[in-house]
Amino acid sequence: MGARVLVVGLDGADWAILDPLLAEGACPHLASVIEQGARATLRSTVPPITFPAWSSFLTGVNPGRHGLLDFVAWTPGRYDLRFVSGSHRRVPTLLERLDQAGLAAAAVGFPGTWPPPRLKQGFVLAGFDAPVAIGPGPDFAWPRPLYERLVRRHGPWVYADVDELKVGPRWYRGARRALLAGLRRKARLAEALLEERHWDLFAVHVGETDTAGHHFLALHDPASPRRPERVDPVAAGTLRDVYCAADRFLGRLLHAAGAEAVLVASDHGMVGSSDRVFHLNRALHAGGFTELRHPGHRARLGDGVRRALLRHLPARTKEWIFRQLRSTASRMERERRLGGVDLAASAAFSEETGYAPSVRLNVRGRDPCGVVAPDEVEGVRRAVSDWLLALRDPDDGQSLVARVDPREAVLWGPAVEAAPDLYLTLGRDRGYTWTLLPSAGPGPYVTRLEGRARLGGKGRGTVGVHRPEGVLILSGAGVDLPRVVPIWDCAPTLLELCGVKPPPGLDGRSLLSPACPQPAASTPAPVVPAQLRQVPPLTYGPEEEAVVAARLRALGYLE
Structure with missing residues (x-):
């Protein structure tokens, strides 16, 4: 029993957090894997x-x-949104490719794997896109x-979501306990699966590494502008303790698997956010590209009541409310992203999601209230880009937006047309990423979080946010990694480690050097074609959509 190749996905892990722990010997199992192989920035x-990131990790291709x-995905020709799952992915994962090659692959908890593919040899437990509220059924x-047998013996798998509507001392303690307990439970279930x-x-x-980074990074970092004046020492140590617990988790799996090769990766990194806020639609309004609606008294009152109720209601009651909302979950998210924009009068607008700063053009013939003529698209994109790049921090003159990329410069493939027209990289405020929050009507496009708002929570952004630079570790004699590795190189590398030739047509390439010993095989390694998946997308039902939306809110992705 055990595994030939072991993969551990440390969501949101970052070298800036991990390296000091490695230097002091606090993560010996990760250090051992590095010593037996190589490390890189992912x-x-x-x-x-x-x-997008874990799907690229699993498929070997870019999101386009x-x-x-x-x-979520936009409905073509409309301003409507729908929540998406792994069934909307157009390319097979390495799990399906290994199964087609007659090999046994198990994947536990990876986002974007619901509904689980019906592997002939393997096992899949879906990630947090599984539409159930308290762990997967x-x-x-x-x-x-197999899952039912594991649950009877070891209890269910738990997702790393914590309800962050009530951030404060008691919340920090409770979230810490939940994260550490979740890792212990996951280790028991993973060990049992390895014994099968x-x-x-x-x-x-x-x-858990991602959740801890989002909510505890300001407590971990003494210089963070979002660090509270009084810090509970136990809460301040949570991010460190979660990373160390993840290292112990890895150690238990290394012992149970006895693997020939080990790959540890994150889907992205994590960096602290500023207490200063950038309102992107207000900036576009100032440039004459976006027309904003003035929020009425009833809208402000309703939003305040909603936040107050959700802040004080028990988690199960909130879950019940979201279930009763049923088909309104996607409409609520659409309203949050677009409700403040007068679409009929806007040439461009942003959904103002803190995790993916971007701008969409409102194109005539493509969008219902299109303003920009098709032959004007390139000119408007350049004008929007130039305007955003020229914006300066009124305090120190630094750029608010560091970079603007047209979608076709960073994505390629049939899904590019569904992407925002422009992707933004925000600037840094004293080394911390600007916090991007929705524009509540016209007003200044730079504001500041004051008092308890700096701690994070709904409508305040998280204290830790994603950055593109993540973690990659690969063990094996002769492994020589480049300094930076695209995430889509992981799938072909893992296929080759399992003795399966990566199919032609992937964006990624195998990282195995000629010196790396190849798996012994009595027959040539099978080649699995890179065809598109022939599986129709599975749409969430109303209750399922509401549960997934509630989990994304708890994780801090949705407001």
């Missing part, structure tokens, strides 16, 4: 967020080809009997 997708650009694992049979590839996702 370059994430654009945007560097969970669904696999099609998962965000947690048997419908979200394949094969079901010998796996050719065994991959486990750890979301």
